[in-house]
Amino acid sequence: MESLEVSAKRTILLVEDHPPEREAIKRILVEGNFHVETALDYLGAVSVLSKSIPHLVCLDLTLPRESGFELCEYIRSQTRLCFVPVLVISDRSSPEDMAHAENVGANAFLKKPFNREKLLKYVFTLLDGPYASRPSVRRLRRTEPP
Numbered sequence: 001m002e003s004l005e006v007s008a009k010r011t012i013l014l015v016e017d018h019p020p021e022r023e024a025i026k027r028i029l030v031e032g033n034f035h036v037e038t039a040l041d042y043l044g045a046v047s048v049l050s051k052s053i054p055h056l057v058c059l060d061l062t063l064p065r066e067s068g069f070e071l072c073e074y075i076r077s078q079t080r081l082c083f084v085p086v087l088v089i090s091d092r093s094s095p096e097d098m099a100h101a102e103n104v105g106a107n108a109f110l111k112k113p114f115n116r117e118k119l120l121k122y123v124f125t126l127l128d129g130p131y132a133s134r135p136s137v138r139r140l141r142r143t144e145p146p
Helices: 002-008 019-032 042-051 067-076 095-103 118-127 137-142
Strands: 011-015 035-039 056-059 086-090 106-112
Touching: 011 019, 011 042, 019 035, 019 118, 035 042, 042 067, 056 067, 056 118, 067 086, 067 095, 086 095, 086 118, 095 106, 106 118
Parallel strands: 011 035, 011 056, 056 086, 086 106
Antiparallel strands: none
16 A cells, blocks of 8 residues: 555656755655655766656756756657656856756756745646646746745
């Protein structure tokens, strides 16, 4: 019966190379009742994505070797993955980085540091909100108070 509960949970792929941040984000997502797969870099994420399709990908932009931008481009180039929402979670939050993330297909951009409530708001908005299947950073930003 326990395996049925795990399989009923929505899966999030978390791509973060910094262990303390990866564990903190994973803990928040698990407490939010998600099954969380993790990868440390582009190749690890591609490996996970070759075996399963998550409901959401959360990724950092600064990864070893290939960047989170390149991973987002990869996801959008794959027919079987192109509909999966992508949440960029990064301390690289210049307007240029945010625009580049949107241009390569990110659905939303969450600046580090953030709190538990904000992370879960973004995750649930991407998975369940009115714009869940439409890539747009601007629409999610409009839901934040000024």
